[in-house]
Amino acid sequence: KNQVEQSPQSLIILEGKNCTLQCNYTVSPFSNLRWYKQDTGRGPVSLTIMTFSENTKSNGRYTATLDADTKQSSLHITASQLSDSASYICVVSAWYSSASKIIFGSGTRLSIRP
């Protein structure tokens, strides 16, 4: 069964600290993996996309890693800011012969405290 599991469910850290969010998936055949940021009361916004051959992708203070062998991804946030408070959603795409399917994780809710 295609699944995407994220951990932790929620996380609280102090402003300026680093943190790492995890995503494990069992989606097959794998096409790509995205991380989205969802601010409270808003729709998700894409942060990064990674394909099978990519190990690392950065977007400012956000760095995503992918280990396709172990089917794990992480999102590392450096020098956190109050504006990083949001839910972070891991989304994995599978590609079949003529169509794709995407599976959403349930997200990690990150709170940054001053």
Place this chain on the structure above:
Amino acid sequence: NAGVTQTPKFQVLKTGQSMTLQCAQDMNHNSMYWYRQDPGMGLRLIYYSASEGTTDKGEVPNGYNVSRLNKREFSLRLESAAPSQTSVYFCASSEGSESETQYFGPGTRLLVL
């Protein structure tokens, strides 16, 4: 460039009432989607439209209907609302298939009493 817009932002319905959620995008995208988001669960696909004039069921289509009015607009209709349909509904669009980057609207918060 407004991106993806949704109306209304909030709605309260009584059980059995009907309503239509509106969605429009100005990015000339081919594909559009309707999702629902419930606490503790990932976004779940209700219906999608890969191109103007086509619609397909997603993971949770029961109790909903959709209409791809033109390339810009994709509406979601609840014919007879039920409390189980209380949720936040998101519309999204992408240039091509669903595995491409999707652009989401701000959401519609629906409460069915």
